[in-house]
Amino acid sequence: MRRHRFDLFSFLAGGLFTVLAVLYLVASLNGFRLDGRIVLPITFIVLGTAGLAAAVAAMARRRRPDDDR
Template sequence: MRKHRLDLFSLIAGGLFTTIAISYLVAALNDETVNGRIVVPVTFIVLGVGGLAGAVAAVARRSRTDRDE
């Protein structure tokens, strides 16, 4: 199988949404609630950091490819 590039933003977003889903599942099983006032801002912050990390990785990858040519 051919290797593909790591999509850092998709990896971070997938991990974030999996973590949110697991926290809601655990809270529902324990008759607890998850505070949406914390979840929503943290989601936006993590997605912003993930987007920034993905952009920096893309620029670094592009500059590496330009130097190799």
């Protein structure tokens, strides 16, 4: 299999959805209730932050030194 570059956004999104799935599983087994009015906005905030971090990292990788000097 060919190696590829590490994708920060995909890694964080996958981790977030895994954590959400485990939280809902544990809550259903223990009788707790997770409020979707809190979980959904937090999910969007985390995904937005991860997207911004991935965009900034991509811009930093593409940045080249100026050749004007």
